[in-house]
Amino acid sequence: MEKLGTIIVLSGPSGVGKSTLIKQICAVMPELQFSISCTTRPPRPGERHGIHYYFLSPEEFACRADRGEFVEHAQVFANRYGTLKSEVIERIHQGNSVILDIDVQGALQIRQTIEEDPELKNSTVFVFIAPPSIKALETRLRSRASDSEEQIALRLKNARRELSFWRSYDYLVINDDLTKATTQMTELFHSFALRTILLPEDLFYEA
Ligand code: ADP
Ligand code: 5GP
Secondary structure (H helix, E strand, O other), X not given: OOOOOOEEEEXXXXXXOHHHHHHHHHHHOOOEEEOOEEEOOOOOOOOOEOOOEEEOOHHHHHHHHHOOOEEEEEEEOOEEEEEEHHHHHHHHHOOOEEEEEOOHHHHHHHHHHHOOOHHHHHOEEEEEEEOOOHHHHHHHHHHHOOOOHHHHHHHHHXXXXXXXXXXXXOEEEEOXXXXXXXXXXXXXXXXXXXXXXXXXXXXXXOO
16 A cells, blocks of 8 residues: 655745754654755855755746646745645655645645645645744844845735735644744654554454
8 A cells, every 4th residue: 555655835924934944853854855946036145956946047947837847836026936746746655755845825726736636635734834923023034134125025024914824724833932843843743644644454443
């Protein structure tokens, strides 16, 4: 019997700490693989092609979208972002679990796609990460020191809209204390992995 891996869809406003949390979680859960997204935005200092993102030209992105290579794709801020089928679908069929860092539009597209596939639906969990306050989010965006004032203002404006979608997710985690949020998430993912194990049919039965 084939056992599908788990798809963990993580969203939350830019600067809330998604990349930081994913790094911490993957360090303690090496069985979890990060789904590397495609983007047309330029790399930030320290970001590398094939590790943080696949950095594509707008033409290459459009070509891959036309070929149907994405599970979902969306325009976020001034750029396009997309999740490759090869990063997610192929891997979970090999029994691996993947974690996606995608925006609300992309998460809703995935929610719709899996709706007609009970097996995929049962293997996917949607988690929304919120900041303790808007002020804290602003401080984090500034502390990252990677975006211009204009970019920060745009990300904060978008954050208020994104936060209103938290109810579309299965779980809400407030990233206040990083260690606490990491623990909450690893416990959640472990419990989910346990739930999706396919047990031999003749081992457990209703009394
Ligand atoms: P995202 O991936 O959601 O855009 P990042 O992971 O890049 O966000 O985090 C944005 C900034 O906030 C980084 O400088 C990171 O070190 C910091 N950060 C992340 N989590 C916390 C936290 N719990 N408390 C304080 N700062 C945090
Ligand atoms: P950043 O430019 O800060 O890395 O990401 C900006 C936003 O794009 C974040 O909200 C992030 O979750 C989202 N994002 C990253 N990859 C993808 C993707 O493949 N698809 C979608 N829809 N959003 C993505």
